[in-house]
Structures are given as C-alpha cells and as structure tokens.
Amino acid sequence: MTTVPDSLDRRFRAAAASSGLLDVAYDLFDSPFGMLLLAASPRGLCRISYDPEPERETEGLAKRFGLRVLRAPLDDPRRQLDEYFEGRRHSFNLELDLVGVGPFPRRVLDELALVPYGEVTTYGRLAAQVERPRAARAVGTVMNRNPLPIVLPCHRVVGSTGKLVGYGGGLERKERLLRLEGALL
Amino acid sequence: MMDAVTVPPFERFYETWSGEILAFLRRRLGAADAEDAFQETFLRALRGYDGLEHGRELRAWAYTIAARVAADVHRRRRPAAEAVEGTADDSRPAYAEIEHLADGLPPTERAAVVLRYGYDLSYEDIGAALGSNADAARQATSSGIRRMRRKELQ
Numbered sequence: 001m002t003t004v005p006d007s008l009d010r011r012f013r014a015a016a017a018s019s020g021l022l023d024v025a026y027d028l029f030d031s032p033f034g035m036l037l038l039a040a041s042p043r044g045l046c047r048i049s050y051d052p053e054p055e056r057e058t059e060g061l062a063k064r065f066g067l068r069v070l071r072a073p074l075d076d077p078r079r080q081l082d083e084y085f086e087g088r089r090h091s092f093n094l095e096l097d098l099v100g101v102g103p104f105p106r107r108v109l110d111e112l113a114l115v116p117y118g119e120v121t122t123y124g125r126l127a128a129q130v131e132r133p134r135a136a137r138a139v140g141t142v143m144n145r146n147p148l149p150i151v152l153p154c155h156r157v158v159g160s161t162g163k164l165v166g167y168g169g170g171l172e173r174k175e176r177l178l179r180l181e182g183a184l185l
Numbered sequence: 186m187m188d189a190v191t192v193p194p195f196e197r198f199y200e201t202w203s204g205e206i207l208a209f210l211r212r213r214l215g216a217a218d219a220e221d222a223f224q225e226t227f228l229r230a231l232r233g234y235d236g237l238e239h240g241r242e243l244r245a246w247a248y249t250i251a252a253r254v255a256a257d258v259h260r261r262r263r264p265a266a267e268a269v270e271g272t273a274d275d276s277r278p279a280y281a282e283i284e285h286l287a288d289g290l291p292p293t294e295r296a297a298v299v300l301r302y303g304y305d306l307s308y309e310d311i312g313a314a315l316g317s318n319a320d321a322a323r324q325a326t327s328s329g330i331r332r333m334r335r336k337e338l339q
Contacts, residue, residue: 002208004223009203012224021231022195055197062194068234069194 013072023066027074028054032085033150033173038074041065044095045077048148050169064100081150087180090117092151104130105142112143115156118181122160136160144168156183190240198234199227202247209248209310213255222258226251245296248314252304256280279303286333294329301326 004012017025024046026039037052038045039061046065049057054071061069076094083089098106107130115121123136123143132138143154149168155177159165167174178184192198206226210219229250237246256279280303287298293315300306300314301322311322 002204002211004203004207008207008220008223011220012203012227015224015228016231019228019231021228058194058196066235067192067194067237068231070196070199070231 013070016070017072021068022070022072023068024061025070025072025074026057026061027071027078028052029078029081031081033169033176036081038077038081040074040077041097041099043097043099045074045148045151046097046099048150050149050173084150085180090181094151096148096151098147101147104132104138105145108139108142109146109152112146112152112154112157115153117153118183120156120158120178120183123157123165124160126157140166150177156181192234192237192240192243195231195234198230198243198247202244203227205244205313206247206251209313210251210255212310213252214258218258222251222254226254229254242292242296244316245293245300245314248306248310249296249299249304252300252306253280256304279305287329289336290329290332294325294332297322297325298329298333 016022020042022042024039024041026037026047029036029038033050035051037047037049037054037057039047039057047057047061058069080089080092080094084092098109101109108126111126111129123139124133127133127135127139130139139157143157144166146152146154146168149155155167155174164171164174164178175184203223207219207223210222210226213219214222226247230247233250237243280299283303284299287295287303289295290298296315297311300311301308306314308319308322308326311326312318312320315322315325317325
C-alpha cells in the first residue's frame with residue numbers, strides 16, 4: 001500500500017485550502033489544554049472542540065457546512081490561541097461563522113462575547129441581559145452547546161453562588177482557563 | 186433495508202484513495218510527473234465533489250479523473266510537430282469520445298469501458314479501480330461493449 005509522502009500531502013492540502021473550493025478546513029492542535037479541533041468555513045471560524053474524534057467531527061461539519069471538508073492548516077486562529085494560552089493575548093481578532101445557530105442562542109453568544117478577559121458573569125445575569133431574566137437554565141444549555149469555546153468565553157460564566165457549575169470541556173479545564181486569566185485566585 | 190450510500194466528507198475520500206491513486210499515477214507517468222498530477226487529480230475531484238449524487242463507485246471515479254490527468258500530461262509531452270501532422274479529429278482525445286458513447290451504461294461497465302478504451306488502462310489497473318480484479322474488469326468491459334453495440338443496432 002502506497003502512502004503519500006508528507007511533503008506532497010501538505011502541498012495538496014495547502015493548495016486545496018487556497019483554492020477556495022473547501023466548505024470547511026479543519027486543523028488538529030495539540031494545545032496545553034489538550035487536543036483541540038479548529039474548523040473554519042470561508043466566512044470564519046466555525047468550530048472548536050475539545051478531545052475531538054476526527055471521524056465524527058468531519059461528519060458533523062459536512063452535515064452543517066457541505067461535503068468538501070478537508071484537514072488543512074489554520075495558521076491564524078492557531079497562532080492566536082497559542083498566544084492566549086501563553087497569557088499574551090486577552091482578546092481574539094477572528095471572523096466567526098455562526099451559521100445555523102438559532103436566534104436566542106445567537107443573542108446569548110453575542111452577549112457572552114462581551115464578557116471581558118479575567119472577569120466572570122453568571123447564567124442569570126446573561127439571561128437578564130438578553131431580556132429573558134428567568135431563562136438562566138436555557139442560557140446554561142446555550143453555553144453547553146457553544147460551538148466556539150475559549151473564543152466565545154463560556155468558561156467565564158458561573159453559577160449565582162460563584163460555583164463553576166459545568167463546562168463542555170470538563171470542569172477542570174474551566175478552572176484552569178479562569179486561573180490562566182487571573183479570575184480565580 | 187438497502188444501505189444508502191451517501192457521499193462521505195472529502196477528507197475521508199482523500200484519505201481512503203490518495204495512496205492508491207498516487208501509485209497509479211507513478212505507474213502511468215513516472216515518479217517525477219506523478220506529484221503534480223496527484224495534486225491536479227485531487228483538486229479536480231474537489232471541484233466535482235459537490236456534483237456527486239451518491240457514494241458508489243468513488244474509487245472508479247477517482248481513477249477516471251487520475252487517468253484523464255495522466256492523458257493530459259501525455260498529450261502535453263507529445264512534440265508539437267507530431268500534433269500538427271495529425272488530422273483534425275486527433276485533437277479530440279479518445280476519452281471524450283468514449284465517455285460520450287458510454288453514457289447510459291451501468292456505472293461499473295461504464296467505468297471499465299472508459300478506462301480501457303478511453304485511457305488505455307491495463308485490466309489489472311481497471312480491476313483496482315473497480316475494487317475487484319483483472320478478470321472481473323475484463324468481463325465488465327466486454328459486457329459494456331456488448332451493451333453499447335446492442336444500443337447502436339436499435
């Protein structure tokens with residue numbers, strides 16, 4: 001069985017990415033917070049997931065964005081995340097693609113994006129900010145399904161008593177992210 | 186229930202067939218030209234991927250694209266003088282003719298006929314493209330040709 005030499009494989013993936021023919025490019029990133037999958041459509045970053053199972057992820061991306069899904073380097077988002085993990089970056093400068101996110105989650109995520117580095121808010125406060133003061137639980141669900149954790153900082157949302165409550169990537173990561181940002185002492 | 190054969194994400198198509206297609210292109214063109222042809226093949230596949238209606242015969246589809254890319258390289262290699270001497274009909278490559286004629290054949294027979302007479306592949310390679318073997322490829326080719334003849338007589 002012939003294997004494609006690395007250099008040729010890389011060349012093809014780079015050519016495909018710059019051809020404008022891809023619906024989604026995704027990259028695997030061995031970060032200090034574990035393996036991450038990053039995915040971007042031509043409109044912007046559309047997915048970050050912890051501990052990805054690439055097979056399942058590509059199926060999911062193909063359903064949402066189109067069949068032309070290929071692993072290809074995503075240098076800019078990767079570099080920005082690197083800087084964030086090293087504590088050198090406090091906000092991201094990336095186009096985001098939230099196509100397919102419903103109107104309510106969209107409003108919540110827009111509000112979430114405004115929570116500053118190193119600060120926390122609560123589910124209840126976010127709910128109030130989108131004028132649904134009794135929807136704290138629904139806000140929790142939106143956090144849980146956040147397609148772009150870290151960049152959309154759902155780790156900065158805690159319970160009304162200050163308890164961390166939950167995190168799609170696991171509570172340990174939430175705690176580490178908040179420590180990194182200096183929000184937890 | 187019959188398995189619906191959906192088209193997989195392109196990544197899986199590429200991962201599954203890229204090694205085999207590279208080997209095929211090396212046999213057709215030699216190692217030096219195979220690399221450019223490899224890239225061209227999968228870029229063309231990417232371009233056509235949206236138009237696929239089902240995930241059957243993806244391997245034969247990949248071989249057909251690769252064979253076409255290889256044929257283009259061969260045509261470019263041919264000295265210009267020879268091309269001038271040829272008749273006007275020579276400008277239309279064999280594969281264009283045969284692909285048109287073979288339209289309407291069942292997919293396996295169509296691929297076999299096109300690869301044999303359009304691209305001059307060996308039955309071993311056609312067998313590989315069809316995921317079977319040389320004997321099955323020979324059989325698919327000749328039943329495809331018989332079917333084309335019957336159509337012609339009608």
